Amino acid sequence: MPEPQPPEHHLPGPGRTPEDGAIAGTGMGGAMDLATSEGETLERSPGPESADGPQGKPRSLWSDAWRDLRRNPVFIISSLVIVFLVVISIWPSLIATQNPLKCDLAKAQEGSQPGHPFGFDGQGCDVYTRVVYGARTSVTVGVCATLGVALLGSVLGGLAGFFGGFPDSILSRVTDVFFAIPVVLGGLVLLSVVTSNTVWPVIGFMVLLGWPQISRIARGSVITAKQNDYVQAARALGASNSRLLLRHIAPNAVAPVIVVATIALGTYIALEATLSYLGVGLKPPTISWGIEISAASQYIRQAPHMLLWPAGALAITVLAFIMLGDAVRDALDPKLR
Numbered sequence: 001m002p003e004p005q006p007p008e009h010h011l012p013g014p015g016r017t018p019e020d021g022a023i024a025g026t027g028m029g030g031a032m033d034l035a036t037s038e039g040e041t042l043e044r045s046p047g048p049e050s051a052d053g054p055q056g057k058p059r060s061l062w063s064d065a066w067r068d069l070r071r072n073p074v075f076i077i078s079s080l081v082i083v084f085l086v087v088i089s090i091w092p093s094l095i096a097t098q099n100p101l102k103c104d105l106a107k108a109q110e111g112s113q114p115g116h117p118f119g120f121d122g123q124g125c126d127v128y129t130r131v132v133y134g135a136r137t138s139v140t141v142g143v144c145a146t147l148g149v150a151l152l153g154s155v156l157g158g159l160a161g162f163f164g165g166f167p168d169s170i171l172s173r174v175t176d177v178f179f180a181i182p183v184v185l186g187g188l189v190l191l192s193v194v195t196s197n198t199v200w201p202v203i204g205f206m207v208l209l210g211w212p213q214i215s216r217i218a219r220g221s222v223i224t225a226k227q228n229d230y231v232q233a234a235r236a237l238g239a240s241n242s243r244l245l246l247r248h249i250a251p252n253a254v255a256p257v258i259v260v261a262t263i264a265l266g267t268y269i270a271l272e273a274t275l276s277y278l279g280v281g282l283k284p285p286t287i288s289w290g291i292e293i294s295a296a297s298q299y300i301r302q303a304p305h306m307l308l309w310p311a312g313a314l315a316i317t318v319l320a321f322i323m324l325g326d327a328v329r330d331a332l333d334p335k336l337r
Contacts, residue, residue: 065331075327081320089136096132100125100287109303119305122295130287131309137288138317141199142269145206149268150261152207153214158253160215161222162245171219175212183209184274191280202281206268217260221253228252259329266321273314289314 276290
């Protein structure tokens with residue numbers, strides 16, 4: 001007797017091998033083609049969709065911001081200008097080999113000459129050298145004032161926003177008082193009684209009148225961050241107030257403070273020049289752009305180059321920091337993407 005053949009629906013189709021697939025019978029007498037076996041399907045693990053997909057490493061706000069900043073030409077240009085300013089502030093002798101205090105009255109108010117591209121000021125000093133050395137003072141005042149304002153304002157505003165209640169009310173009223181004081185008028189009053197020739201009285205004045213702005217921004221950021229679900233979950237798990245502030249709230253509330261502080265740095269450099277121009281800021285023999293502009297203002301018709309170069313250096317510096325702050329703001333604000 002011939003051997004019984006297996007049912008037709010168990011045979012592989014034409015040109016198909018058993019390894020390629022199987023023909024499974026259905027309850028209605030039909031057939032269903034399975035491209036892969038059930039075991040093979042269960043063992044196969046889904047691969048990552050992309051480097052940024054669900055299986056990849058999650059990106060944070062800071063990594064996204066850094067990626068955007070690297071592609072922003074405004075950030076690149078302003079960063080190069082600021083790096084150059086910082087370098088010449090630390091080592092001005094790299095591009096200026098002469099002594100900024102060496103003057104020759106016989107060359108007073110003379111224009112550009114070989115070896116003296118910016119000419120001479122009213123005392124016969126080399127304008128180029130004094131502009132280069134003036135960057136050290138102006139940048140130092142701006143950076144130190146910004147760090148002091150950001151630190152003091154962030155601590156006071158963050159604590160007030162986190163705890164609320166009576167401390168928050170007191171801080172709000174104190175900031176209202178400081179906001180009512182005109183900055184230039186306050187500088188004229190407070191710095192007019194200071195006889196020190198160092199930069200620290202000017203820095204202290206800027207910190208005294210500048211912290212309320214950062215404080216309000218930090219307060220609002222902390223109030224917004226502490227209402228998030230992950231903060232409430234950490235609090236429910238028994239996290240202490242210090243851990244909540246330092247681990248969960250501060251990293252997510254510091255972005256607006258960084259943006260405002262970066263923009264304010266250029267403003268503080270301009271404020272130092274304004275106070276020095278009015279005679280209550282830095283005083284000779286300190287070299288700064290504000291002092292140079294003040295000394296050159298009376299010779300603007302006879303020797304305009306004395307005013308042009310320090311004023312141009314001041315404008316470029318302030319513009320670079322403002323552009324940097326705008327680029328950082330665009331990168332850190334998800335609503336602007």
